[in-house]
Amino acid sequence: MTLILHTFSGAPRGWRVLLGMSFKGLTPDIRYLNYSEKDHHKPGFLKLNPRATAPTLETKTGVLRDSIAILAWLDREYPEKPLFGATPQEAGIIWQTTTECNDYLRKSTDQLLSLVFSSDGSVPAEGSAERDLQPHYHRLHHK
Ligand SMILES: N[C@@H](CCC(=O)N[C@@H](CS)C(=O)NCC(=O)O)C(=O)O
Known part of the structure; x- marks a missing residue:
């Protein structure tokens, strides 16, 4: 399954996840939320993430919010080129x-x-x- 990343354009925590993904050679399907339109408070997005925050990642096993949690998941799922150290x-x-x-x-x-x-x-x-x-x-x- 393609990884679907919901983020805002220019959001540092979204960059954090994108940087980690890029380091691992992953290319997510990026869905940009429009902050001024309050896309993150719309029912469809709240179903994914009731905290109404980005980044939010859809994976084959579920939905994750919080950039560090997402990086931790990525590191377990794609252990080659570890983000958090090999030793x-x-x-x-x-x-x-x-x-x-x-x-x-x-x-x-x-x-x-x-x-x-x-x-x-x-x-x-x-x-x-x-x-x-x-x-x-x-x-x-x-x-
Ligand atoms: N600890 C979370 C924080 C997520 C967060 O607060 N993201 C900001 C954008 S960088 C957000 O969603 N803000 C929503 C708002 O201001 O309503 C993470 O690291 O992902």
Whole structure:
């Protein structure tokens, strides 16, 4: 059965799954949900995923939500080229790095991404988190 991936265009957690699939050489049937049309709250999608979130993956054995859960499933189903390490030591290092990124980098990357993707071009207020990030933003875009 083809794997059917429901996601939003530009959604980082969807990218996470697509990256894992691409690493494993899998080509899912991608169904893009329209966020503004609230496709993820429509009855057909809620039947698949009552939490109304993406990514959501349809597999031959059922439906999975949550990007990390999907990656875990993919790694068991397609064990060649493991995502989470081939040895206990590799797995430990990969999960250590993953959780450290989540614990320590998440807040600042979220702020930076929101600035990059949703900035309307206005100058952020003095003292705001966006203002603090402006130098990084300019460094990224004016190299
Ligand atoms: N822990 C979940 C979070 C899923 C999630 O919240 N996805 C966002 C898109 S990246 C979403 O579906 N948002 C729905 C909404 O904002 O209504 C995962 O890693 O997949």
